[in-house]
Amino acid sequence: MKRLSIFLLTFLFIFMSFNLTMAKGEYPARDITAVVVWGAGGGTDTCNRIVTAEMAKIIGVNINVINKPGGVAGSVGMNYSYSRKHDGYTITGLSESNVTAAVMGGFNKKFDIWYPFIVGGSPGIISVTPNTEWTTLEELVEAAQANPEEIRAGAGGAGSIHHLNLLALMKGTGIKFNFIPYPGSAPSQTAAMTGEINVVVTSLAEQQQLLRGGKLRALATLTPDPVELEGVGVIPSGLKIYPALTDYLPISQAIGMAVPNDVPVEVKTILTNAFKQALETEKVKNWAAENYYLLSGKTGKEASAEFAKLESLFSWTLWELGAAKINPEELGIPKP
């Protein structure tokens, strides 16, 4: 028993030594919790884990990442972290898809209550199950025109960015898919591999392994530029194929984190500096390049402006579709 307790203590000591906190009293005096409102292993989760780990080294305390997915557009996690003290010890890991939580009736506040930090995003890609006959976007669109609402298309839950991408594609080309919602990008990709759905929209970062492994076939990007993917070749831009799409696309991803706006100014400054430095580290840069992310680095006002734009676009699109529960006008969200 004694030997056991000595062993336990040694082990604890080793782990604690990773964890020696520096100054007491001033922020940050203890570990910070990052609440990611999407599931583990997804884009927002990975971005937050990479960046917070670098930030932790800079500010000298641990940042523990936990996941609180669920609800509408991440409302569970947002409600949870917003209900904690606004002292900077809780960071919320979120993305552009969270701006719809308010109109979907999951979160009763506009997005401007947050002070956001944008890490970046990855371009959206439309792909199909490899054993289908469609090899180009045109063929898919023609097939969908011939059989409206027959082709099953999936993406993360209703109101997520990839759902909006799909909607924009349908609007811009005048086609209709049978939309099947999934809890996130990863399950929708799996469903596309099994053939449960045949069309899927997720980001290049999330899909690249499956595209390179031949488990999915990319048809087009939903951004103005084509992308080159090692082992697959050039994926053409859907916006070039159907110029009418430029009325609705691109909708750029904005993955990042936020603290409530009424967090003390000095806390925001410390976090902003740490965030900017973290994005400059080789580790984050390499990781972004390897995973097909484009880094942004916007914080504060700049970032808020980007989120406000996304909020207005997302909210009104959903309202026009009849998918929103609350009129964006009531919330004071301007039309795009």
Add this chain to the structure above:
Amino acid sequence: MLIWERLFDFLGIVGNLVVDPINILILFGAVLMGIIFGATPGLTATLGVALLTTITYGMNSSTAMIALLAIYVGGVYGGSYASILINIPGTAAAAATALDGYPIALRGEGGRAIGVTTTASAIGTIIGMLFVVTLSPIISNFALQFTSYEFFLLAFFGIIISGTLTTPDIVYKGWIAGFIGLFLATVGRDLLQFYPRFTFGLAELDSGIEVVPVLIGAFGIPQIIQVLRDRTTLPKMEKLQRILPEFRTIARYFVDIVRSALIGVGIGSIPGIGEDIAGWVSYGSAKNSSKHPESFGKGEYKAIVSTETANNACVGGAMIPLLNLGIPGSPPAAMLLGALMLHGIKPGPLISFDHPNFILEVAAILLLASLAMWINGILLARQVVKVLRIPSQIFMPIIGVLCIVGSYAIGMRIFNLYLMLPIGIIAYFLTEMKYPIAPLVMGVILGPMADENLRRGLLISKGSLMPIFSRPVSLILFIIIFLTVMTQLPIYKKVKVVVKERFFNS
């Protein structure tokens, strides 16, 4: 030739990992932490992996993988301690172990039970590992046979089978408990249209009822009340405990170990389903294959060997789709996926090109982790049994406090305590009326999966249930469920008698 080369590569990797003393220290430390996490009601393997993920960021990727896989293996194994000794499963994965583990402990053989399950768990992990090395590509294709209807049927099967196996008197009671669990699982926003169901406007209920407070409340509270009410002493420990692996006992259950390991690997490889179902299915098949099924539930070694082998074999199973497709096979594996991405390893179809030796390395770590778990387990068993020396009047209130801490710790939500207590009290009365509790908990765990997938399946087929009968895997699952239910109904026995008379007696 190729196999020999692979074997040498494998041994080389094992050697490389072992020469670094830090690795060994972390291996043993993380396994021990896992066991403690598993054994404490409320702290689960998933939580352990999640907490450790952040800490491993600064380590190199092999060391990090050692820490994470070791805590995963330890966590799955550790759940059996609490199941066997105090009848409160430390994790949902060990719920099936409590059925027979606790009666064994009541006989005073708690130490022996832990010794046997320790060896069974280690063998289970190693068999799981063998599958990771040899059959990965084939099994990961199997994982792709599962679409919405299959997930629905599988979840439903999990609830039905635990209901069927746990009822002390009439089987309907088990199913009723399962349906109560299913009902609890519908609370919260539905996952497809986000419609709030039974939330009564409470924001706390939006995300539904969490599993851990239900697990702790439903298993823990009734047990605490019962022990304190009856002033029963907890299982006594014998003077002479044979902890060391009784190789003869293990050899006797060799067939069960192999069968359970196969079940564990198979179930582990199905995305999103974990150790909890594996334990129940394996328990069921052990009971069916037994010559004297009536001894199950009364302290049968075969039962605990089967459940513990299966839930640990699940670890290897869950790694297969994770490594080959990037799809986590179980909740802790989902955490592992996040951790791997942090270390720049992207699991998926190209992993054998991007990181040629990675799968072998995972296998090597699983082997080391199971050995470390075995050594830890054998050393700990003797000590752990000593907790039973504490008088129950003191011990049970401590367990009560642990239950409260565990319910709170998982999400740091005080609301979970308001959930845990009433659920515990309801569960107490259900237990008094001889309703089994395990199916209720399984209902809460698997309910969201059943609900979401059934409705998505209906969306996809535009309202038709036909795909259940036209897809091979779902048809097989449907037949299994149908038979499981039918064989329990009185009409089945009547038909059996009639058929026997008609065809065999004339």
